[in-house]
Structures are given as structure tokens and as C-alpha cells.
Amino acid sequence: MCSCIIDCLNCFQGKINVREIYEDGHPEQNIIYGEIIVQLYPGQSDPGKAASVQLYSSSEIDPDTGIGKLSQKIYLKNGKIEKGMHKENEVKSKRYILEFNVEPGFGRPGAFLMRNEHKHKFFLQSAFVRDPYDQIIHFECNSWIYPSNLTKKGRIFFPNRCYLPNQTPDGLVELRIEELARLRGDGTGERKEWDQIYDYDYYNDLGNPDKGLEYIRPVLGGSQSYPYPRRLRTGRPSSNHDFRTESQPESFNIDIYVPPDERFSPKKLSEFISNVIQAAGRFVMLEAKAMFKEGSSHFESFNELQQLFTTTRVQGVEERVVKILKPAVPNDLLKKIKQVIKKNPVKSPLPEIIAGNKFAWMNDDEFGRQMLSGINPTVIQCLQRFPPKSKKGVWSLIKQSDIEQNLDGLTVQEAMNQCRIFILDHHDYLMPFLSRINTEGIRAYASRTLLFLRSDNTLKLLAIELSLPSSLPRMEINRVFCPAINGTEAALWQLAKAHVLANDSSHHQLINHWLKTHAVIEPFIIATRRHLSVMHPIHRLLDPHFKDTIQVNALARSMVVNAGGILEKTLFSGPISMELSSALYKKWRFDEQSLPMDLIIRGMAIYNENLPAGVQLLFEDYPYGSDGLDIWIAIENWVTEFCSYFYKDDDSVSSDYEMQNWWSEIRNVGHGDKRNETWWYSLTTLGDIKQVLTTLIWTVSAFHAAVNFGQYMYAGYPPNRPTSCRKFIPVEGTHEFAEFLRDPDKFYFNTLPTRSEMTLSIALVEVLSRHMSDDANLGQELSPKWIDDQRIHQSFKKFAHELKEVEKKIRERNGDPKLKNRQGPANIEYELLYPGTSSNKGSDGGITGRGIPNSISV
Known part of the structure; x- marks a missing residue:
């Protein structure tokens, strides 16, 4: 054998030169070479010779x-740590060279079996x-x-080559069937x-009856009263006080069962724990500081509230924090928290909503802008009738005369005919x-809340109606508030906006x-693992979009x-x-989760x-x-090319068992409470499968990004998005109204959540x-070899290029002064749907x- 083989085998997989490996340039039919990469979690040894591999033909x-x-x-032997500088306690990768001596006529390898005889798990x-x-x-x-x-x-792994079921190589047919049966299990036992x-x-694991009556919660899913998507079964035994509710771990535990393929990688696990510890340490330190300070449980001024984002040290806080956490936190986690506390990481980044202008969030125009480009931009809809009417027949008390003075000379009906009143x-x-x-x-x-679309396409607040139930049938207790900029009415208006x-x-x-991304997607993931082999092209397409969810x-x-959880x-x-x-x-309807359908239903777009x-x-x-439609089109084009490559006609879809x-299973089990709905796609045509997959990928990627990654930007400053209110708006002539008049600012802060809730x-x-x-x-690949098909790689490059063009459009829109909703009074550019394909390593990390x-991975 050539003397340079050792050097060649230590090269990266794509750089191995077969003519240097095989003597005289001709392959030896009984030797197969390869490589395995393992990530090493800090503090654990590598598997080394305790792990074995076998190839299937x-x-x-x-x-x-x-x-x-x-x-x-x-x-596994001759493992070498990846080149590069590694910090202490950092996740490292190790490469192992494989050399299989197989019998003549073994054929092409198609899968491998791995066994781990080591005392630790490894990734x-x-x-x-x-x-x-x-x-x-x-x-x-x-x-x-x-x-x-x-x-x-042992564990079987299949290659990145895609085969529809009827195209599976002969040697893998039974393995494919057996592996899917193994993944489905028999539905019994604790996992x-x-x-x-x-x-x-x-969802029978939300409550904890054994902890007390106040922790009893209904089971969600499986009933007309409480329908819900299904979640992954863990099989824990029933609680002692309610056989319908699953028991809970006795102590704090982040290791709730999920299959090994769904668990965080060592790198992500380390980063996630660090982020949680940083946030938790910051929270408990602020709580401890509050204990040292006498006074109200509420913040009393904007300046005091903004001190949350500064670093200050209070004597004795660290010891108090450790004392609070010790009974509930495992020792190894408590040790890490102590390390964080010593560094005193109390300072949080300044939320963008107050970074440039501390009080822009109070502006009515900013309120309206956030309904279009904030973190919940899919609730606003075009008003169809005035006054609004509830499904129980109760009409709104908002009067035509209250709002017509703000409609730029239009009547209510004229404004509605022009689609310029929104709710x-x-x-x-x-x-x-x-x-x-x-x-x-x-x-x-x-x-x-009613809003009017001005000629410059910004939204003007018209009125807010706040309602309470009445003891009388078909009646409500209603109050209507209109915009005001001075005096008592302005203070009441700010309270009304806080309640909205x-x-x-x-x-x-x-x-x-939670519901429309995290919860509804889980049954799709479970069904994919149970019924679509990893060699199935649709499994390969969806896999990056299900990562870590x-x-x-x-x-x-x-x-x-x-x-008792955070929410x-x-x-x-x-x-x-x-x-x-x-x-x-x-x-909820799956077909209405597509962006075009959602926009139509809310009256924000027309066919x-x-x-x-x-x-x-x-x-x-x-x-x-606008940004969302560009991304939707790019996803749809990519999905269309992908599916058309593997499915040549409708028959190839309907015959794919x-x-x-x-x-x-998605319709009848995963979303079993919706099994009788008629709106489900039949999935017997190529058009059906394109719509289903485009909607899925849109939901887990772009839609989730739009509602998740701007949370700290906007909700990191609680007055901009309070999560609760502690006082009703006072009525003139009452003691509460007198309290309000004495100090409107104090009344406002006492209306907002408590210090503890805010932090x-x-x-x-x-x-x-x-x-x-x-x-x-x-538009980025987790791995350059995620699928072994050059035609698909070319299609994916087109997809990535199309997303880069979307990025250019977004930058141009954000720089266009005519598009006022792109930044608004708070001067925050809308980038929540900016794909970010230019980074070589995916998301750079941090609050960007x-x-x-690609997936709902946080």
C-alpha cells in the first residue's frame, strides 16, 4: 500500500485521494475507507476503542x-482532535479513520451499525x-x-441518499421497514x-396534583372541551392524586425524555445552559436586591425601571441568592450559577425600544406601527362591519361620531369601503x-381597538373599547376611550393602551x-420520524426544519x-x-397557516x-x-423544484405509502381532535404536497422568527408590552379615581406587573x-453534504440566491423614507424576516x- 496513506486518511473527507490510497491506482475490492466525527462534551472522555462500527451492504x-x-x-481508533484553538470546557470534535476489510462481493455499503461499549454516551x-x-x-x-x-x-444509520420506498436498494428494504417499526415502538412503558x-x-403533564390543589390543570387533547395537538409520549406513571395526570420529577430536571436524535448537541447544550444560567442568575439577583430594599412591590418611576439594565452590586446579595436556590437546584447546576454570580452579570442589553428614544413607546403612532411590524403582527385585520359585534350578538359602544372626526373627511362607511379601518x-x-x-x-x-389607515400608510388610533362580563344575559359592561394628549384624559388613554x-x-x-409554532408542529415531527425513513426525500427536506424542536x-x-411555570x-x-x-x-386550521391564506382571511390582501x-x-x-411574501415565494419555489425532482406525477404521490x-397519522392522531375537519389537504397530488411542505417550512422558520426573535427588542422593556394589569381603569367619583388624580404616574406603575413579574x-x-x-x-446548509444529489444542491443554491435577493429588498425598503412603518418613532428597522444567509456559520448567536x-430551536 502507498506510503502516503496515513497522511491522506487524516485529511478532511472530501480531500481523500483514492489514487493515493490504493496501490497502482486500482481499488482493492475488499477494503473500504471512511471517517467518523464525534463531538466531545466537556468533562467526558471519548469513546475510543469502546465503540464499534459495521457496514451493511x-x-x-x-x-x-x-x-x-x-x-x-x-x-474507533487513531482519533484526532480537530485543528484549532480550544478554550477550556469548550466542546471539541474528534475524527476517527475507518478501514473495513470486507469479503469480496460485499457490494456498495448502504448503512452502518454502531455499538457503544463505553460507560458514557457520546454525540x-x-x-x-x-x-x-x-x-x-x-x-x-x-x-x-x-x-x-x-x-x-446498536444504532443503525442510513446514508444521505434519497429513495422513495419503491426505489430502495435491495439490501436496505427490510432494514428500512424494521427501523421504522422500531422507532414507532409498542406504545407501552416509561421511556x-x-x-x-x-x-x-x-398534554397530561402540565399540572402537578401531588403538589397541591392549586396545581391541578385539565388534560389538553382528546376531548371536545379541551382539544389540543399531541405531544411526544414519555410514559411516566400517573400522579398519586389524579390518574389522568402524569407524575412530575421530584426535583428540578431539564432531562425530560426526548429521543437521542432530538436532543441538543453538546455545543448547543453547553450554550443553552449558559444562557439560562445567565438569565436565571440575573433574575434571582434582582429579586434578592428587592428584598434588601424596603418599599413597594411595584416600580415607582421610569428611571427606577431602567436601572434593571445597569450593573450595581449590593452587599450580601450573592449569599442570599445561593440560599434561595439551594433547595431546588441540583448541585452541579448550583455550582455553575455560583460562578455566574461571582461575575455579577446583572446588566442586560438595553432593549431597542428604549435605546434611541426612552419614551417613543408611548407614542400612539408607535403603538399602531407595532401592530404591523412588531412581534405580534398577525392579529390586526380589516374591519368588516361597524360597530363591531360579538358572536353573542352584543354590539360595541364605539360611536360613529367618536371616530369620524379622525377619518380625513371620510364617513365610516366610506373608510370601510376603501379598506382603511382596521381592528x-x-x-x-x-x-x-x-x-x-x-x-x-x-x-x-x-x-x-380601531385604527385608521392614513394616506401615508401609517395607522392612527381611533378608539379603544374595554369590556367586562355582565350578570345580565347578552349584556356587557363597556367603556370607550379615545386618544388624548393632555391632562386626565391622556393619562386614562395610556391606561387603556396598557390593557390592550x-x-x-x-x-x-x-x-x-406557543400554539401556532411549537405545539402544532410537534405532531408533524413525530409522524415524520415514525413513517418517513431518513432515506425518504421528504424526511431529508424537513429534517433541518425540525432540529431541536x-x-x-x-x-x-x-x-x-x-x-406554576413562567407564563x-x-x-x-x-x-x-x-x-x-x-x-x-x-x-386552528392547517391550510390557514399559509401566509397568503392568512393575509386574505384578515383582509390584509386580495387574490x-x-x-x-x-x-x-x-x-x-x-x-x-411584504417581507413575508418574498420569503414565502422563495420557499415555495424551492419546495416545488425539490418535489418535482422526486415525484414525477400525481400517481407517484398517491402511491408513496x-x-x-x-x-x-398527522390528521387522525397527531391532530386527532381535528380528524373530522374537511379542510385537510388530500395529499394525493403534487400540488397538495407542495402546499403542505411550503406551509410547514414557512411556519417553523419565517413565521417563528417573526414572532420570537424580536421579543427582547420590544417586550424586554415591560411598559411597552405589559403582560398583565393589576388595576381596572378608575371610574370618576370613586376612591380609585381620587387615588388616580393624586398621582397618575404612581397609579400607572401600580397597574403594571410587579417587580418580580417584570424581571x-x-x-x-x-x-x-x-x-x-x-x-x-x-438558505444555509447545516452540512455541505446534507443530501447526496448534485441536482438538489443546485436547486438549493438557487434558493439561497433568491433569499439573498430578498435581503437586498429588505435593506432597500428599510432605507426608503416613504415606508414609515419600517422604522417608526422608535427608529427600529424591521429585520425580523431578514434571512441572514450571508453568515458562514448560521446564526451568529446573541440578540440580533x-x-x-431553519427550525424552532429555542
């Missing part, structure tokens, strides 16, 4: 097993082998490999962290819940963010949306938050079949709509708004407000 079948021939075992990033015919076969693994004494079996099994369950409607869905919400210091209304924003904040978190959702169920502690909806989410799931997306916006200066099983909500949105450094943005990650 894709072309030659073993007559005894009926599957591809299996090579002899080889063990297998990727692998490749060069077959005897000089072709490289790549494997994207990205999974934790657990010790064999736990799993009792252990090393299990690679996907099954469904109801932010948080009324009907909230009214049934308000009697239960308005207890224990919460004071919430249902709201309707509290409505909008809860809707944003519970519905547009199941783990993120599991963490959310344990800390954010659960009983219940901060949102005005409190303990009924997830019931509210369930109520609005009743209205125009001559345009690429088939719709035309009512006005150009709707940043979410993996795809048909996938879609059937907790800031900590949450800071974590949620951070891009993670190992996530690729839309730009970049569209």
Missing part, C-alpha cells in the same frame, strides 16, 4: 437474514465511507449514542433517555374567561408563538407552560393560560393570480406582509430572543433581531 443480501450483508466489526456528528467504486457516501447522524448495556442493541421511540400523548380584536375569545381571570389581583378586560397591550402580549405568547417543547412543558407567573391569564390556548386551537404568491397586499408598507401513512418576563424573553450559534439560517433559523 445495499446491493448484496445475506440469505440467512434477508437484509444486506454485514461486515465485521471495526473499532455522533457525521460519517462517510468511500465505496469500492470511488464514490463517497455521507451520513448525517447528529445523535447521542448510549452505552449498549442500556440500549441492548428512558436512551430509547429511540416516538409515540403520542395528550385589533381581543374580545370574543377572552370574554368567557374574564370572570375566572379577574381574581387575586389581576384586573383584565377584553378589548377592541396586556391582551396582545398574552395572545402573542400563548397563541401565535421536540427538546425545546419538552423544556417548555417543564418550566414555561406548566402549572402562569407573568401573563394575566395565569392558571387558565393553557385552557385559553386550547380554546383558540378550536379555530391576484397574476402575482407569484397569488395575492396582493392592500398597502405596501406592511413590513411583515410512507407519505400516505405519514399524512394519515421574570425580561429573563424569559432574553433567553428566547437569543440566536444559537450552531443553528443554520434559512435578524436571521431566520
Whole structure:
């Protein structure tokens, strides 16, 4: 063998020169070379010779097993740490050279089996082998490999080559079927962290009856009263006090079961823990400081509130923090928090909403602009009738005379005919819940807000109606407020806007963010893993868009949306938050999650079949709509080329049994409470599959980015987006009104959430708004070898180029002074739908407000 083989084998996979490897330039039919890359988590040793690999042939079948021939075992050896400087406790990558001696006639390798006899799990990033015919076969693994004494079996990995079920190489046919059956499991038993099994369950793990009556929550999903998407089954036993509710871990635990393929990589896990510790340490230190300070539980001035974003040290705080956390936090996590506390990381970045102008958020025009280009831009809709009417037949008290003076000389009917009156409607869905919400210091209304579209396409606030339930049937208690700039009326107007924003904040978190991205997507991921082989082209297309979502959702169920979790502690909806989410799931339709359909339904666009997306916006200066449509078109073009390559006609779609099983399970199980709806696509045509996949990719990438990554920018300063209100707006002649007149500013601050609630909500949105450094943005490849097909790579390059053109358009729009909603009084450029394809390493990390990650990964 050539003397340079060792040097060649240490090269990166694509640089290995087969003519240097094989003596006299001719391949030896019984030697197959390759490489495996493993990520090493800090503090754990590498697997080394304790891990073994075997190859399956894709072309030659073993007559005894009926599957591809299996090579002899080889063990990982000669591993080398990736070149480059590594900091202490940083995740490192290690490469291992593979050399398989296979029997003559083994054929082309098509899969590999890995066993881990080591005491630790390790993270297998990727692998490749060069077959005897000089072709490289790549494997994207990205999974934790657990010790064999736990799993009792090895892990099979299939290549990045795509085959529809009827095109599968002979040696892989039975392996493909067996692997999908293994992933589905039998639906029994408690899942252990090393299990690679996907099954469904109801949201029966939100409550904790064993902790007390106040922690009882209804099971969501499986009933007409509480419909909901399904989540990943963990199989934990029932709680002691309610057999319908799953028991909870006895102590704080971030390791809720998710399959190894769905778990964070070592790099991301390290970064995520660091971000959470930073935010949690900051929160508890601020809480401890508040304990040292006598006075109100509320902030008392804007200056005091803005001190949250400065660094100050108070004697004794660190010791108090450790004392608070010690009973609830594991020792290893407490140790890390102590390290953070010593560095005193109390300073948070200054939210952009107050960075340039501390009081721009109070401006009525900024309020209107954020309905079009803030973090909840999909609620506003064109008003269809005046006055608005509830579904129970109760008419709004907003009078025509109150608003016509602000319609630029138009009558209400004329303005409606021109599609120039809009409504932010948080009324009907909230009214049934308000009697239960308005207890224990919460004071919430249902709201309707009317706005007028000026000739420059900015929105003018017209009126706010705040409503409460009445004891009389078909009656409500209503109050109407109109804009004012001076005196008592102006102070009341600011209070009215605070109540509207509290409505909008809860809707944003519970519905547009949690429900319409995180929750509704999980059944699609589970069904994909259960029914679409990793060799299926649609699995390969969707896989980057499902990265880390199941783990993120599991963490959310344990800390954010659960009983006593962060959302219940901060949102005005409190303990009924997830019931509210369930109520609005009743209205959810998958087909209406496409951007063009959503814009049509809300009256923000009209059909125009001559345009690429088939719709035309009512006005150009709707940043979410205009940027979103450009991205939607790019995704649709990419999906169309991809699907048309693998599916030649409608028959090839309807005959794909993996795809048909996938879609059937999504409709009948994953979203089983919607199984009888008639709006589901049939998925028997190429057109159907293009719409389904475009909607899925749009939802997990661009839509999620639009409602998530601007949270700290806008909600990091709580007065701009309060999450609850503690006082009703006072009525003239009452003691509360006298209190309001004595000090309107103090009354306003006492209306806002408490110090504790504000600091907790800031900590949450800071974590949620951070891009993670190992996530690729839309139009970027997680790996250059994510699919072994040059035609698809060329199509993807076209997709990436199209997104770069979208970036240029966004920069031009943001620089156009005629488009006033692109920046507004707060001078914040709209970049939440800026793809960010130019970065070589995906999302750069941090709170950038730009970049569209491929998946819901935070």
C-alpha cells in the first residue's frame, strides 16, 4: 500500500485521494475507507476503542437474514482532535479513520451499525465511507449514542441518499421497514433517555396534583372541551392524586425524555445552559436586591425601571441568592450559577425600544406601527362591519361620531369601503374567561381597538373599547376611550393602551408563538420520524426544519407552560393560560397557516393570480406582509423544484405509502381532535404536497422568527408590552379615581406587573430572543453534504440566491423614507424576516433581531 496513506486518511473527507490510497491506482475490492466525527462534551472522555462500527451492504443480501450483508466489526481508533484553538470546557470534535476489510462481493455499503461499549454516551456528528467504486457516501447522524448495556442493541444509520420506498436498494428494504417499526415502538412503558421511540400523548403533564390543589390543570387533547395537538409520549406513571395526570420529577430536571436524535448537541447544550444560567442568575439577583430594599412591590418611576439594565452590586446579595436556590437546584447546576454570580452579570442589553428614544413607546403612532411590524403582527385585520359585534350578538359602544372626526373627511362607511379601518380584536375569545381571570389581583378586560389607515400608510388610533362580563344575559359592561394628549384624559388613554397591550402580549405568547409554532408542529415531527425513513426525500427536506424542536417543547412543558411555570407567573391569564390556548386551537386550521391564506382571511390582501404568491397586499408598507411574501415565494419555489425532482406525477404521490401513512397519522392522531375537519389537504397530488411542505417550512422558520426573535427588542422593556394589569381603569367619583388624580404616574406603575413579574418576563424573553450559534439560517446548509444529489444542491443554491435577493429588498425598503412603518418613532428597522444567509456559520448567536433559523430551536 502507498506510503502516503496515513497522511491522506487524516485529511478532511472530501480531500481523500483514492489514487493515493490504493496501490497502482486500482481499488482493492475488499477494503473500504471512511471517517467518523464525534463531538466531545466537556468533562467526558471519548469513546475510543469502546465503540464499534459495521457496514451493511445495499446491493448484496445475506440469505440467512434477508437484509444486506454485514461486515465485521471495526473499532474507533487513531482519533484526532480537530485543528484549532480550544478554550477550556469548550466542546471539541474528534475524527476517527475507518478501514473495513470486507469479503469480496460485499457490494456498495448502504448503512452502518454502531455499538457503544463505553460507560458514557457520546454525540455522533457525521460519517462517510468511500465505496469500492470511488464514490463517497455521507451520513448525517447528529445523535447521542448510549452505552449498549442500556440500549441492548446498536444504532443503525442510513446514508444521505434519497429513495422513495419503491426505489430502495435491495439490501436496505427490510432494514428500512424494521427501523421504522422500531422507532414507532409498542406504545407501552416509561421511556428512558436512551430509547429511540416516538409515540403520542395528550398534554397530561402540565399540572402537578401531588403538589397541591392549586396545581391541578385539565388534560389538553382528546376531548371536545379541551382539544389540543399531541405531544411526544414519555410514559411516566400517573400522579398519586389524579390518574389522568402524569407524575412530575421530584426535583428540578431539564432531562425530560426526548429521543437521542432530538436532543441538543453538546455545543448547543453547553450554550443553552449558559444562557439560562445567565438569565436565571440575573433574575434571582434582582429579586434578592428587592428584598434588601424596603418599599413597594411595584416600580415607582421610569428611571427606577431602567436601572434593571445597569450593573450595581449590593452587599450580601450573592449569599442570599445561593440560599434561595439551594433547595431546588441540583448541585452541579448550583455550582455553575455560583460562578455566574461571582461575575455579577446583572446588566442586560438595553432593549431597542428604549435605546434611541426612552419614551417613543408611548407614542400612539408607535403603538399602531407595532401592530404591523412588531412581534405580534398577525392579529390586526380589516374591519368588516361597524360597530363591531360579538358572536353573542352584543354590539360595541364605539360611536360613529367618536371616530369620524379622525377619518380625513371620510364617513365610516366610506373608510370601510376603501379598506382603511382596521381592528385589533381581543374580545370574543377572552370574554368567557374574564370572570375566572379577574381574581387575586389581576384586573383584565377584553378589548377592541380601531385604527385608521392614513394616506401615508401609517395607522392612527381611533378608539379603544374595554369590556367586562355582565350578570345580565347578552349584556356587557363597556367603556370607550379615545386618544388624548393632555391632562386626565391622556393619562386614562395610556391606561387603556396598557390593557390592550396586556391582551396582545398574552395572545402573542400563548397563541401565535406557543400554539401556532411549537405545539402544532410537534405532531408533524413525530409522524415524520415514525413513517418517513431518513432515506425518504421528504424526511431529508424537513429534517433541518425540525432540529431541536421536540427538546425545546419538552423544556417548555417543564418550566414555561406548566402549572406554576413562567407564563402562569407573568401573563394575566395565569392558571387558565393553557385552557385559553386550547380554546383558540378550536379555530386552528392547517391550510390557514399559509401566509397568503392568512393575509386574505384578515383582509390584509386580495387574490391576484397574476402575482407569484397569488395575492396582493392592500398597502405596501406592511413590513411583515411584504417581507413575508418574498420569503414565502422563495420557499415555495424551492419546495416545488425539490418535489418535482422526486415525484414525477400525481400517481407517484398517491402511491408513496410512507407519505400516505405519514399524512394519515398527522390528521387522525397527531391532530386527532381535528380528524373530522374537511379542510385537510388530500395529499394525493403534487400540488397538495407542495402546499403542505411550503406551509410547514414557512411556519417553523419565517413565521417563528417573526414572532420570537424580536421579543427582547420590544417586550424586554415591560411598559411597552405589559403582560398583565393589576388595576381596572378608575371610574370618576370613586376612591380609585381620587387615588388616580393624586398621582397618575404612581397609579400607572401600580397597574403594571410587579417587580418580580417584570424581571421574570425580561429573563424569559432574553433567553428566547437569543440566536444559537450552531443553528443554520434559512438558505444555509447545516452540512455541505446534507443530501447526496448534485441536482438538489443546485436547486438549493438557487434558493439561497433568491433569499439573498430578498435581503437586498429588505435593506432597500428599510432605507426608503416613504415606508414609515419600517422604522417608526422608535427608529427600529424591521429585520425580523431578514434571512441572514450571508453568515458562514448560521446564526451568529446573541440578540440580533435578524436571521431566520431553519427550525424552532429555542
